[in-house]
Amino acid sequence: MTKRTTLQACAVAAGLALATGCATSSQTPQTAATPTPAPTATASLAPTTTGSATTAQEGVGINLADLDRSVAPCEDFYRFSGGNWLKNNPVPSYASRWGPRNLLSDRIQLQLRQILDEAAANRSAAKGSNLQKVGDFYAAAMDTVAIEKAGITPLKPELDRIAAIKDLKGVQDEIIRQKFLQTGSFFRAGVEVDEKKSTQYTIGFNQGGITLPNRDYYFKQDARTEAIRGAYRKYLTNMFGLLGDDQATAQKNAAAVERIETRLAKASRAPVELRDPQANYNKLTVAELQKRYPTLNPQRLLSALQLGAAKEVNVGQPAFFEELDKVLQTEPVGDLKTYLRWHLVRSVSAGLPKAYVEETFRYNQILAGTKQQLTRWKRMLAATDGTLGEAFGQLYVDKAFSPAAKQKALDMLANIKASMAEHIQTNTWMSEPTKAEALKKLNALKVKIGYPDKWKDYSALKISRESLVRNLLAAREWDYRQDLKKYGGPIDRNEWGMTPPTINAYYNPPMNEIVFPAGYLQPPFFDPNADDAVNYGAIGGVMGHEMTHGFDDQGRQYDAAGNLRDWWTPSDAAEFTKRAAVVGRQYSAFSPLDSVFVNGKLTMGENLADFAGLTVVYKALQKQLDKQYGVGKRPLIDGFTPEQRFFLSWAQLRRSNIRPEALRQQILTDPHSPDQYRTIGPLMNMPQFYEAFGCQPGQKMVRADDDRAKIW
Incomplete structure (x- = not known):
């Protein structure tokens, strides 16, 4: 996602993922000289035995039981990659949508709840410490008896x-x-x-x-x-x-x-x-x-x-x-x-008391279709994160994000950045002056991983167990005054727009930075023990997405220093706009509900970032595989080549069920396309996908050459 910087709230995705319980076989990986396309009749997707044995990671991260093998991958890859999961995972009554983010969220929330319960039980924490503030805030939030008694x-x-x-x-x-x-x-x-x-x-x-x-x-x-x-x-x-x-x-x-x-x-x-x-x-x-x-x-x-x-x-x-x-x-x-x-x-x-909460929920029910109120501890956990995000986040990252995981993520980002540079250099429609500016911008890109190098100082904020409402108002006023203090001073380049447990990421155009909180760098989005194909298809796809936001229809308007400045030659800008318009037309034709169509203009930036990011990351994976296994040699895991596992990983992390009410609201308000189109939209334009799965002209996942988007 792209972060706008005018006190506009960042979308914080409260969802999570799975990596445990994946139905993977213990098949010994095999090596083939070239990627073996999967047959279009998917029932026969069996392990391939060509080549010599090699030692590769077992199939961590791809859940074979989730595949719907009655659907050909070249006809509907969304259903093929996760159709059985979609059938077996209806939206719970307390949610408006359900997918891997929610599953990861549940797992992280249990970790966070333990931190909060321990903090709330600790009445001896040093006064003014982060532990005291977090514990007292959560204790006040969970004290429904006191909230009801206090009323308004x-x-x-x-x-x-x-x-x-x-x-x-x-x-x-x-x-x-x-x-x-x-x-x-x-x-x-x-x-x-x-x-x-x-x-x-x-x-x-x-x-x-x-x-x-x-x-x-x-x-x-x-x-x-x-x-x-x-x-x-x-x-x-x-x-x-x-x-x-x-x-x-x-x-x-x-x-x-x-x-x-x-x-x-x-x-x-x-x-x-x-x-x-x-x-x-x-x-x-x-x-x-x-x-x-x-x-x-x-x-x-x-x-x-x-x-x-x-x-x-x-x-x-x-x-x-x-x-x-x-x-x-x-x-x-x-x-x-x-x-x-x-x-x-x-x-x-x-x-406020229960009656106010219930009125708000009844309104939100009509908006999003949710059937049941989320349990209180989850709501108050989110409130704690939203109010004391970095105080709370410090307690979280100590337990959940290792230095080794951070280094692995940084290595992946370096590979993807090198791939992006190569795509810019070999671009056939961009002139040399524009390429030079694009490379300058890419080289200046700042990366933030996991958590801030310098944490917020909450010492001036007073939090007590007396009243949740008073804590909320005090924290808001403190936060706003902190924001106002920045005026006239140097730019704070250590500032984060998301808290460490957040399962999301963003690109910030004026800062020319990409930011990945620790919450996102967890299985199955990121697993240091998974094979590279899975990681590159999962968190790698996100990394490429955020990186190429700097070159989407909005991001491209900012230069290397983050200034809103046109650095494109007129002919290059016109060519980009023409090519981006193809993507806009494609997505505007997608219809998830009767008479409801995706808004290709509203979702343009996110769609371009999905497509460009996946293209760039695929090339980075190829270089990584050549380096690891030798040029052209590929391990087979559960009958899938790394190229196939890359696309399966991308797709399985975007499967989700969503209520019609929430889907309609998303179409009207969200710059992201629905998950099914985020999954298949980029792949329908990628010859690399056609080759990986043996797709042929005329199949639904294959666009005719004159209808195909070609940007990077």
Whole structure:
């Protein structure tokens, strides 16, 4: 994934994987002079015995029992590689999707729970230590008796502050207060790397302030979206009822929130439009900002945020702020207070009594189709990770991530980086000046593996066992103040956008860095004991994906230093756009549900990274195999060549079942394509896949030459 840097939350994938219990045979590996294609009639995929015996890793990581051999790999590789797993692993009632990430997540969560239980039981931890803070936070989060007894009381000082507002100045004061509390009201504001001068920080203002997933949910007229809006209105009304409003008042207040949010949504850019970094870069002086948006009063806002020395601000979406200024000018103060009250309560609902939690879950049920609330310890574990991520993460990596595993991952990345350099150098459509800039960018790429070299200092943050809500608000304010302190100082290149247990990775364009938390570097995504084909197809595919994000339709707009600068010749840029458009058309034709199609423009960057990354990693694997076994010699494990195991590993880690509601939401909001298309989409363009499995023209996994995407 690509990390955007304007206080935009990183998607933290709370899923995990398997490596235990794989149904692999004890077949002695064999060596063949060249890869042996698997027959297209898959029932006969049996071990091959040509060549001489060699000592290779046993089949760790590929689960043979998961294969559906009734499906030909060249007809539907997604079903072939994991069809039996899909049949035997329905989505649990507490989840909206289910796949290897979830299985790995369950395993990591058990490790993390033990850490948290021990920390919570430790009443003698040194006051102010990470152990004390983590233990007290989790203890308060799990004390449901105290939470029920306290009711809304811990939030009362903030609610009283809103209730006391009498005029626009009071509204402005509360907007400032809620920026510190990170409630998500109205818009996002914070310190970010200046994308056109990446050696310094700037201030960014960006659209926000809505409850539904994005602007389209406020306007689409289909039955599914109408049902979601109905659930949203009920959610608003019932939450206001819990806060003490009578039914008529609650309905009136819900309507006020919806009206204000609809105005904000109408002025917001759509997800595809937000993918244009040039359009999101609009520097204004503070004087210009004040003139354009006087009711928002940016000068006063910046001063209160301790950013009064700022001379300019990057306004991501100017039209949004024009409408926001009108909203503040024209909406009744009482309705603005209601809106602010809603976003305060919504943002901390997970820390409130059971009735608030259940109302939030009922709304989310309609969005994602989940049948049952996730057990409390898992929810509070996630809250601890989200609030004290690096304090908690330090305790985790001591147990879960060895120096040897880190070195193995770094070695793989070095091989993949060398392969990427070769792909750039041998590219047939890119001119020499553009190649030189591309190589310069690749050479400057920074890699972060496992956990930060320098951990966050939480010493100024006070956490107690008294109240989960108070802990949440205190941590948010501390975190926001830490962010504000960066302004005017040097770029912090040690900062991480994900916590160590996270099962995800990202590329950060202004920093030109790729980041792989320790949680992702676990079996089956990464297993130091697995054969290279499995590791290169699994975590290697992720490494190639993140690395080539620097050269996708968004990432390519940033140079080696992370500056938003066009370093492409016009003809090279036009050729890239033409080739990328082929990928866009391909994915826009994929339809996972009736009348629902993948958005090839929204998912363009992730699709390009999948395709380019897999191509680059495949070449890196070939070099590794030649080095290990000799040129052209390949071990056979369970009847599969390394090339076949590479593609099987890629596919088996992307198999997942997903509820229709969650799939529809993903299509509308997520820049990643559904897993089945992430699996087959790149392979349908790769002659290397056709060769590995003996695919022939006319089979569904084989695209005609004039329909095939060719980029790297």
